[in-house]
Amino acid sequence: MTNKRTADRLEPGTVIRAALERLDEKGLEALSPRAVAARLGVRMNTVLWHVKTKARMLELMADAVLGEVPLDDLPSAPAERARELARRVRRALLPTATAPHSSSAPTSPNPTPRASRRRSSPRSWRPG
Structure with a gap:
């Protein structure tokens, strides 16, 4: 083969x-x-x-x-730098997280706003 x-x-x-x-x-x-x-x-x-x-x-x-997350032009203030970096990481992960197949992600029977945020966060993408 x-x-x-x-x-x-x-x-x-x-x-x-x-x-x-x-x-x-x-x-x-x-x-x-x-x-x-x-x-x-x-x-x-x-x-x-x-x-x-x-x-x-x-x-x-x-x-x-x-590795595709751009690291240039980050703010100098540590808190804003961390927020901006988190936004960039989230944007890098979203194409996979929002693909049609992602509907099989685990859900709570009674989702709360906090649970919804947790499912859509970058941490929710973990190897099975």
């Missing part, structure tokens, strides 16, 4: 991009090294060679998303 030339050219960044695309399209439940391998047209072991485990793949995916 895996062409040796394809496997030799495959890089961790390519694997992570494919994993992020799979996450956006199908959701966290459908994300696995096997699914990423199928997307790339390689064997699962080839994907695992680059990311080692599913947990590590999720860590690398989070790093890739957070």
Whole structure:
């Protein structure tokens, strides 16, 4: 299945991009090294060679998303700096959190404003 030339050219960044695309399209439940391998047209072991485990793949995916957060032009006051950085991190995470598949996120039977905020916060995106 895996062409040796394809496997030799495959890089961790390519694997992570494919994993992020799979996450956006199908959701966290459908994300696995096997699914990423199928997307790339390689064997699962080839994907695992680059990311080692599913947990590590999720860590690398989070790093890739957070690595896109701009760190320039932050306010100098510590409190405002923290708020602005939190806004930027939230914006980086929102495309995944608001995808159609995210409706399967856990919900409370009687959501309160506090519970609603907690579900929509960046901390609510955790590897399963």
